[in-house]
Amino acid sequence: MQEEVKNNNIQTAKAWKPKILAIFCNWCTYTASDLAGVSRLKYPATTRVVRIMCSGRLDPQFILTAFSEGADAILIGGCHPGDCHYATGNYKCLRRFHLIQKYMKQMNIEPERLRLEWISASEGKRLAEVIGEMTETITKLGQSKIKKQVANIEK
Amino acid sequence: MANENKPKLKMAVYWGAACGGCCVSVLDVHETLLTIIQHADLVFWPIALDTKYADVEAMEDKSIDLTLFNGAIRNSENEHMAHVLRAKSKILVAYGSCAHMGGIPGLANFSTKEELLSRVYDESPSTINPDKVRPQHEYKVPEGTLEIPNFYEDVCMLDQIVDVDYYLPGCPPQTERLVEVFLAIVSGAQLPPKGSVIGVSERAQCEECTRIKSDNRSVDRFYRPWEIEDDGVSCFIDQGVICMGSATVGGCGVRCVKGNAPCRGCYGPVPGVTDMGAKIMSTIATALNAEDENDIIKAIDSIEDAAGTFYRFSLPASKIRRKIQ
Numbered sequence: 459m460q461e462e463v464k465n466n467n468i469q470t471a472k473a474w475k476p477k478i479l480a481i482f483c484n485w486c487t488y489t490a491s492d493l494a495g496v497s498r499l500k501y502p503a504t505t506r507v508v509r510i511m512c513s514g515r516l517d518p519q520f521i522l523t524a525f526s527e528g529a530d531a532i533l534i535g536g537c538h539p540g541d542c543h544y545a546t547g548n549y550k551c552l553r554r555f556h557l558i559q560k561y562m563k564q565m566n567i568e569p570e571r572l573r574l575e576w577i578s579a580s581e582g583k584r585l586a587e588v589i590g591e592m593t594e595t596i597t598k599l600g601q602s603k604i605k606k607q608v609a610n611i612e613k
Numbered sequence: 614m615a616n617e618n619k620p621k622l623k624m625a626v627y628w629g630a631a632c633g634g635c636c637v638s639v640l641d642v643h644e645t646l647l648t649i650i651q652h653a654d655l656v657f658w659p660i661a662l663d664t665k666y667a668d669v670e671a672m673e674d675k676s677i678d679l680t681l682f683n684g685a686i687r688n689s690e691n692e693h694m695a696h697v698l699r700a701k702s703k704i705l706v707a708y709g710s711c712a713h714m715g716g717i718p719g720l721a722n723f724s725t726k727e728e729l730l731s732r733v734y735d736e737s738p739s740t741i742n743p744d745k746v747r748p749q750h751e752y753k754v755p756e757g758t759l760e761i762p763n764f765y766e767d768v769c770m771l772d773q774i775v776d777v778d779y780y781l782p783g784c785p786p787q788t789e790r791l792v793e794v795f796l797a798i799v800s801g802a803q804l805p806p807k808g809s810v811i812g813v814s815e816r817a818q819c820e821e822c823t824r825i826k827s828d829n830r831s832v833d834r835f836y837r838p839w840e841i842e843d844d845g846v847s848c849f850i851d852q853g854v855i856c857m858g859s860a861t862v863g864g865c866g867v868r869c870v871k872g873n874a875p876c877r878g879c880y881g882p883v884p885g886v887t888d889m890g891a892k893i894m895s896t897i898a899t900a901l902n903a904e905d906e907n908d909i910i911k912a913i914d915s916i917e918d919a920a921g922t923f924y925r926f927s928l929p930a931s932k933i934r935r936k937i938q
Contacts, residue, residue, distance in 0.1 A: 518888075518894045519887055519891040523888070526932040549904050552909060553898035553903070553913070556906075556909050556913045564723065564921070564936070565936050603937055604937055607935065608932070611769050612765065612766035613692075
């Protein structure tokens, strides 16, 4: 796979790697990323992690801001349904996620660029897998055009 | 009240890509127009006066005291006049939703220029155009060359083109707000800092709304206003109708809700909100009660034209200001 990725991108940008903004909830997914770290699991260095207290804190403004400022994709991580530290935050996140997906479809933004995963504190391995998968998907999809198109007003 | 020796203010009202409603809202001052005329000369106002562009271009820089610019920037004529009026005006106000955030014309950013032209000149059922004639920027006739403005790919709001001093939002702005602002300028009152949105309150529409909001929203699906019988008392969102009030700044006097129609968001975002549509997405999504993923998808499917509803007046002002191509 590594070879393939290299070949795909060798002409466009030698060093281009997807930039993925990861927004993780404090109680589950962020803890899982700690676990992945202490377990010395390897996954691509494509994510920038932001910790929020609960996936229910996810404001759609964060997503749109990240896209408009050059994120190639966004990964949201929260507790499994029923396991939210604040009871229902992750359901709120799930509803927002689907509404944002609907908006993205109208804006012609590929749905793969926004992913929501439930990853509990013990699933460090799953976290590494998800980041690996997502890096692969986004690498195939290529760099996001949003930042460039938003910056230039076409006359 | 009028000081005879005091020179009159020079005022201009201009429209870019607009429907004309903003200019009419200036006329809606009714008899207060007499007070306005007592204090100001209208030097340029295409809806009412026959001043030509060349006359405006010939004016000295900064010779107009106050210009109310309504309408979005859609073509080269709008842009040209925006630059001219910026140069000629001391205070340039983006007047109305279109100049403030792009407004209804800004919804064109969901399409490309080619899609729009093809719809209008080829596809629409009432069009007969077998020769596939399209508007040309220049056209040669025996008498010379005719020119029409260049139609742009993107619709922009006024401050994406020129520097703007104040924003007076609304579709159209409430006439009372205009009169207040005008009288403040005439009386020489301390003006707010440059870049302020004027004629608005500091809080959301909900603050002034008299409808009753439940603490625990539980909406099964969303309806378009005509699909339900409004009870006239409870919050629109509780009834499953999309209302933009929670993301929209007050100032209009919740006129739409008082008329039993949900707020559409023409007054622009509450201070601190950077993307109005995103903020309302947040409210609308969390009002749902579904917990199962498929139920959530089904409920969200009941929202017709989500992006167009949430960004009805603010697409060019939003973070992702046009459909990505």
